[in-house]
Amino acid sequence: MKLQRDDFGRLVFTGADGTAHVGVVPVRAFPIAAPGEGLSLLSAEGHELAWVERLDDLPVAERGLIEEQLAEREFVPEIRRLLAVSSFSTPSTWRVDTDRGETRFVLKGEEDIRRIGRTQLLIADSQGLQFVVRDFLALDRHSKRLLERFL
Secondary structure, three states: OEEEEOOOOOEEEEOOOOOEEEOOEEEEOOOOOOOOEEEEEEOOOOOEEEEEEEHHHOOHHHHHHHHHHHHHHOOOOEEEEEEEEOOOOOOEEEEEEEOOEEEEEEEOOHHHEEEEOOOEEEEEOOOOOEEEEOOHHHOOHHHHHHHHOOO
């Protein structure tokens, strides 16, 4: 397996048979629960070309190309703190601190907060943007108190 970028910045996958596939798209099987495990490389037509069990098992150069491509496709800010909530009924405006800075969003309904595993949450705002809380038990006391009103 060989992975590189062409002159236009597209990923090119060359398989064991020597066939080059331009416009390859990496797709995680479990982007929230296990982001480093289970990754498929898809052709531009959507056909699986290769399966990667663990991203860390790839050579550094190829792993870097895949991570760059994934960063362009995936935008899921991580909520680190809840700063304020406009009301405890929905819809409500949330002011949060994320790994990408402070922002506000509107939570339409409590059903837009989904549990993933035991301690992870996926929160969808009114525009469809997804936010993740990696471990709500690790949040500060104020954040947990605000969040518990909606769980």
